[in-house]
Amino acid sequence: MDKDITKKRLEDYNDVFVDIFNNMVFEGDEVLDEDNLISLPTESFTRKAGGGLRQGNRDVRKADNRNQHYRLVFGLENQEECDNTMPERTMGYDYAAYEEQIKKIMEKNDKAKKPAYSKRIHDEQKLAPVVTAVLYFGSNWTGPTRLYDMLEFPEELRERLEKLVPDYHINLIEVKKLPEKVRKRLTSDFRLIAEYVACRNQPKKLDKLLADNKQVIRHPEEFFDLLGTITSDKRFLEAKEMLTEEERKGGVTMCDGLDRREKRAIMRGEKEGEKKGENRMLQLIQCMAENGEGNLITELGKKPGLLQKMYKKYGLL
Numbered sequence: 001m002d003k004d005i006t007k008k009r010l011e012d013y014n015d016v017f018v019d020i021f022n023n024m025v026f027e028g029d030e031v032l033d034e035d036n037l038i039s040l041p042t043e044s045f046t047r048k049a050g051g052g053l054r055q056g057n058r059d060v061r062k063a064d065n066r067n068q069h070y071r072l073v074f075g076l077e078n079q080e081e082c083d084n085t086m087p088e089r090t091m092g093y094d095y096a097a098y099e100e101q102i103k104k105i106m107e108k109n110d111k112a113k114k115p116a117y118s119k120r121i122h123d124e125q126k127l128a129p130v131v132t133a134v135l136y137f138g139s140n141w142t143g144p145t146r147l148y149d150m151l152e153f154p155e156e157l158r159e160r161l162e163k164l165v166p167d168y169h170i171n172l173i174e175v176k177k178l179p180e181k182v183r184k185r186l187t188s189d190f191r192l193i194a195e196y197v198a199c200r201n202q203p204k205k206l207d208k209l210l211a212d213n214k215q216v217i218r219h220p221e222e223f224f225d226l227l228g229t230i231t232s233d234k235r236f237l238e239a240k241e242m243l244t245e246e247e248r249k250g251g252v253t254m255c256d257g258l259d260r261r262e263k264r265a266i267m268r269g270e271k272e273g274e275k276k277g278e279n280r281m282l283q284l285i286q287c288m289a290e291n292g293e294g295n296l297i298t299e300l301g302k303k304p305g306l307l308q309k310m311y312k313k314y315g316l317l
Contacts, residue, residue: 007229008042011190015034015218017060017074019187021133028182061073063128064128075133076133077134077135079136082143086145101127102127133171136173137175137197145172178194189222224236287316
């Protein structure tokens with residue numbers, strides 16, 4: 001499955017989306033309510049330098065929609081590597097979201113036969129603020145976090161130009177660097193994602209997280225998909241494949257999911273070992289028969305050390 005799609009599937013759930021924004025963007029304040037969120041199309045269109053349209057795809061987009069009216073519009077972008085154009089990209093996405101709102105208002109005005117003509121929208125008609133957050137799953141963000149970081153001002157004109165050129169910052173969330181108090185505020189499946197990313201390079205903490213955590217995962221299929229994708233650890237993808245139908249609907253703990261996978265791996269190893277042992281014994285019997293030692297075959301299980309001696313003699317150890 002496409003890596004971008006894998007991330008979107010978990011984050012598109014309202015409970016996860018709200019958890020991310022309320023606790024990591026709005027610092028623990030309950031600004032969003034999952035019952036008021038609606039999903040928006042992820043395609044966006046911005047103007048090319050030549051005047052045409054350029055299509056882009058956002059990861060997740062939602063709106064706080066109350067009384068059939070956009071109160072706030074939100075976008076979520078995922079990054080595993082630094083993008084040195086992220087401020088410009090975000091600026092384009094946000095522009096597209098505002099332009100989309102303007103077009104909807106204009107269509108509404110035209111339908112009501114009250115166009116604003118050259119003003120495009122009426123004086124009293126306002127737009128919903130657009131908030132975009134960037135989730136970074138890598139080790140350390142070294143790219144720009146604002147438009148000014150991308151610009152090279154002539155030093156003698158910097159002070160004057162900074163008054164004329166608007167800046168544009170990104171709401172960057174470095175998941176690995178989230179403080180413990182922020183991680184503990186999270187209540188959705190994303191908390192385990194954040195905990196894993198935070199301690200992935202600390203073996204003891206990671207082993208404890210995998211072995212002891214009892215949080216029930218509400219969206220286990222999407223959870224294991226995302227964790228397997230950002231870590232490239234096949235254990236999580238195997239755990240996803242082993243989920244029962246009941247667990248897919250009702251949830252499972254990370255510990256139980258991985259325990260089942262480990263038990264199956266052990267059983268598979270034991271069966272493979274048994275099969276290899278049977279094959280090796282057949283090879284030994286054949287070698288002994290071909291070399292005139294068939295009379296000793298019945299003694300293999302009776303005389304201590306004879307089996308290993310024969311394995312060694314015929315190079316089957």
